[in-house]
Amino acid sequence: MNAIRRPAPDQPGLTVGVIGVGVMGRGIVQIAALAGARVRMADNRPGAAETSRKELQATLGKLVEKGKLTAEAAAGAGERLVVCNALEELADCDVVVEAIIEDLGAKRALFAQLEGIVRSDAILASNTSSLQVTSIAAGLKHPQRVAGFHFFNPVPVMKIVEVIGGLLTDETVVDYLLALGHHWGHVAVRAKDTPGFIVNHAGRGYGTEGLRLLNEGVVDVPTLDAILRDTAGFKLGPCELLDLTGLDVSHPVMESIYHQYYEEPRFRPQVLTRQMLAAGVLGRKTGQGFYRYADGKKELPPEPAQPTQLPASVWISSERPELAERIASLVAAAGVPVDSAARPNDGSLCIVTPLGEDCTTCCVREGLDPSRTVALETLLDVSRRRVVMTNPATSADTVAMARGVFGATGTPVSVIRDSAGLVTQRVVAHIVNVAAEIAQQGIADPEDVDRAVVLGLGYPLGPLGWGNQLGPQTVLTILHNLEQQTGDARYRPSPWLQRRALLGLSLHHKEH
């Protein structure tokens, strides 16, 4: 590259080209213009750029009406928009962001054409979500000026952008885009050029583990979603999320990332969503997915009524003494005495508290009567929902009594079938493990992984911060037990996580 002539990101006069003014391009134009850049808008659909400019003007007007923007700011941004009818009109751009169709050939052809138009110090940025930046840049005269600039939909609302340097990208280009993203009001994080970058990689844990629980018959769809919303604090359960995104989008992404990582078992998709995709049962957009939608509203079965049957007493396993008081207080709230004998009395309901194990294993190890034994989820919040797990021999009366005890104060109780790590433990530990591997592979700094996931996926906590809250050792124990019980390499703990757990270090610890 010759001498750099582009102004600093926050300097007036910065000229940004946006090519492809569809869903994403329009959002990028909006934030760039509002931050003071002159924006050149281009699209190969005749009239699209002008239509988009008018729509943006209308959006800015609405923001003024709502009091979210001053009239001066809106007018200034509007004046900085220029519609281009030919790529040659982008010649004076300092940065060009492409948000065209997700097709490697199309993006490569566009960048090759742009190389003959823009200055040699102009940055070429791609909003790709699934292509490798290195591949987009390959074959160009100046691959060092190409980087990923990955925004999320809707761009003005999702305040996160991943900046991705390809193998040949100049570090100053990455630094510039980090500063530009920041100036445009977003949290800009650096990510390595790997499949899914940070957010779409970290997001592999949630949906695939949820689908796996469905596949194993552990839970039904509404129960799975309710458990993860109420105990872990996700805004949407995995099936609700898949219905919202649409399986025509989500299933191919699941398959693509799985294959791009050479069939990494941690990302293994499930047959169920492929079948739903084949049947056109895509989610909200088709009126039926995991749920049915009538007039856009989800139809939900009512919560099962809680039986009032209560046991004579409740015996609580002493394997995890730290939980005894908490569980005893739940039992006391139902007005049922705790059986504190070393071995359960006849007629006691038996409660085990697995960490990464199933109810059967705990029951057999402790020599309990399986017909009277259930497991209780204790990992996260039990104030909004209690989760009781049976084993194959648990009697119907025992289930009714467990519902009676744990639902006595009106808290909903979900009953699930036997599963190593119940639902919440499995899903959260898997998410933490996937994030630990992202850190292990140097795809992003641990703090950035968390920032990107909270802003990009709306999780209640960053996965590594979540691991810290639970304790890295607890997460490790869940994963070890899951791996042992299932024999599935999917749950093998990341060495990055293991080391930090063994050393008692925070998952945000910075290594020298």
Ligand SMILES: NC(=O)c1ccc[n+]([C@@H]2O[C@H](COP(=O)([O-])OP(=O)(O)OC[C@H]3O[C@@H](n4cnc5c(N)ncnc54)[C@H](O)[C@@H]3O)[C@@H](O)[C@H]2O)c1
């Ligand atoms: N939609 C999302 O949620 C999302 C999120 C992050 C990243 N992305 C990525 O952003 C890019 C755009 O996605 P979108 O959802 O905005 O698509 P879109 O279909 O809404 O918009 C694409 C626009 O690009 C134009 N276009 C297509 N080929 C072109 C070409 N060769 N030259 C000029 N214009 C061309 C189209 O006319 C259209 O206006 C893709 O790379 C996509 O993977 C999308």
